Amino acid sequence: MFQLDVRSRKPIYEQLVDKIKEAIIHKILKPDEQLPSVRMLSSELTVNPNTIQRAYRELEQQGYLYSIKGKGNFVAQIEQMPANLAFDELKTDLQKLIAEAIYLGLTKEDLLHIYQEAMIQTRGEKN
């Protein structure tokens, strides 16, 4: 379900956070959909349950998931997101990255192209 690289310098739990976040953003995972249980995903990815838990906890704090003891973890609604603090931070990161890309030759057309691609991805599947 999620491809991990155990050899990467990036922590496993962080890779998992990114992958799940991506799935939510791309609407592969829909609001209120249940995620695999900690134990299931743990054995599927051959990763310790604690590590999965940590990823889920992280995503909960960032507002992408909500967790119910005894029931499972679920995708949060966007509107419930604490947003805004994270959003401003994101914009700063974006500006730095774009400045660097411009230095390396990125044109306005390149950027608009990337934007279009991103738009398509976040539109999700029809259903």
Add this chain to the structure above:
Amino acid sequence: MFQLDVRSRKPIYEQLVDKIKEAIIHKILKPDEQLPSVRMLSSELTVNPNTIQRAYRELEQQGYLYSIKGKGNFVAQIEQMPANLAFDELKTDLQKLIAEAIYLGLTKEDLLHIYQEAMIQTRGEKN
């Protein structure tokens, strides 16, 4: 010369890499300009020489600096940069970041605004 935040959770060597990269991108440091010696910068920032060394090494690997034994470290020409491996990677990162931002409500206008800002920064000082 470079402002470091010892309280940040980002490692000092990484902060330094970012700051120098930024200075190069913003054309505060020009191609072939010499950087301060490890010792100098070390005492100026009151940071362990190893940490400075590591930052320079990192920047050299990324192609932003070149070093001449016995002379020092210098800003690389853009053309000398290890082609577009880094650039392609950057574009992938950019797309991920933009997708996330769109999910959190970023509009096309926001993006173009950020682009304009970045353009101004990378234009460098007149001289």
Add this chain to the structure above:
Amino acid sequence: MFQLDVRSRKPIYEQLVDKIKEAIIHKILKPDEQLPSVRMLSSELTVNPNTIQRAYRELEQQGYLYSIKGKGNFVAQIEQMPANLAFDELKTDLQKLIAEAIYLGLTKEDLLHIYQEAMIQTRGEKN
């Protein structure tokens, strides 16, 4: 009758305890008034009867309810409440919370304002 949030990280039985306690404090439920039976409330809230049972048990222990076998659960008189053990504990909690709020910038005026609001709530409806 009682609004529960299944998405909350607070256990359902605990939410129920809080809601009922609140209704008693705000005098929406009056002393000696009968509460809905476990079965009724269970089906109304679509919640496991065990969960309701547990909430009632908890409230009985805290002295907010009394239960008569074969008849049901009833709101206790304040005077019947297990004296001031709970009250002293509450005052300790209150002091901790207020100290934290002061640290974060709470003023005396803020506190008095909050007190006024709480007074209005506990006055109950006229009837």
Add this chain to the structure above:
Amino acid sequence: MFQLDVRSRKPIYEQLVDKIKEAIIHKILKPDEQLPSVRMLSSELTVNPNTIQRAYRELEQQGYLYSIKGKGNFVAQIEQMPANLAFDELKTDLQKLIAEAIYLGLTKEDLLHIYQEAMIQTRGEKN
């Protein structure tokens, strides 16, 4: 240094969070003061290092601490606190608690008395 109750229903890491927060609020721990290292506190309290870590991480996220890899954990400045979201939540909690206390007989004088005590505590030692 910090008194824990391993038999309590409240998780150890949470108890520790509360105790440390209290120490910071009461200015027993001053801004930029270093906290005991994870290992030290771990052996002192005979609690697993992971548990201590978790408490420190929690406090960092809440803005009470900052952590530097290779150096240690330190008390944050109040001004750097993300505040406000937490503060509003705190006020809601406070109102609920005060309403309950009023129901159990709390008077305005009681409250002002508690406020005075809290003020004294948060003033810290003179130095």
Add this chain to the structure above:
DNA sequence: GTGGTCTAGACCACA
């Protein structure tokens, strides 16, 4: 069966 906490102990990254 689900998430949450905890221990014991290993290994890595940073300064």
Add this chain to the structure above:
DNA sequence: GTGGTCTAGACCACG
């Protein structure tokens, strides 16, 4: 020496 990550495996709380 410091924090950070991870594993293996146990036990508890919730519904």
